[in-house]
Amino acid sequence: MKTFSEAVLIQVAAYFQVLAEPMRLKILNVLRSSDRTVGQVVEALQGNQANVSKHLRILLDAGIVSRRTEGTSAIYGITDPAIFDLCEMVCDRLATRIEAQNMFRASLTRRKTNV
Amino acid sequence: MKTFSEAVLIQVAAYFQVLAEPMRLKILNVLRSSDRTVGQVVEALQGNQANVSKHLRILLDAGIVSRRTEGTSAIYGITDPAIFDLCEMVCDRLATRIEAQNMFRASLTRRKTNV
DNA sequence: CTCTTGCTTAACTACATCGTTATTTAGTCA
């Protein structure tokens, strides 16, 4: 049985924390199709420029996105598309859970209507 | 190119949020080998009872752990071991990142000593 | 040089969450 050390868990938690913001996930989603400048991301998300910039910084520090400059623009891109596999896995978990809930609710309804 | 809707991203973020606490990851780590009572988890982690109980509640609400009672005890267990695959994936990402940093540092050192 | 543009950073407010202590609830046994 493999286990995790405390130090590792702290780092893993920090990584999850970076992904625990809807806005950051939206940004990653936008960058998924291609690299973008900050302005392009801001426009795509109808967001505040300073806020997007800040989130991009956090993603950059976490090594999830990369940054290069071109003229006065900063261009961000996904460093490792495997990040989306993580999201897919979570989606799967959520889906199975919601399905389980629905089946539970359905059984309740059935029980109710059968009375 | 598959993309995610906003509603999904919000739920995914919430799920990541649950995993974004070292204490909760420690609890999952303890439950990994076998189901445990709250008291057993508290003892294994040298933690505060109320705090552990609260974290277990959050994990329960997220559907990550299950709960059953036996006498006056509450016994918690992992619902889906796939959760550890998520952690493994993050560990891999962290490892590759740390390795990349080390290589970068090494190249700097090399450059420095060569001057 | 200075104006403009694109981006980053600082400062601030509002809100969420962690950990702790104290209290409450639920099951067990004398």
Add this chain to the structure above:
DNA sequence: TGACTAAATAACGATGTAGTTAAGCAAGAG
């Protein structure tokens, strides 16, 4: 019923983080 144990919840203080506005910085155009 009353005492005891295990767990959950309430209340509170401390800390962290998202979002906004405003200021600062760097690269190019004129």
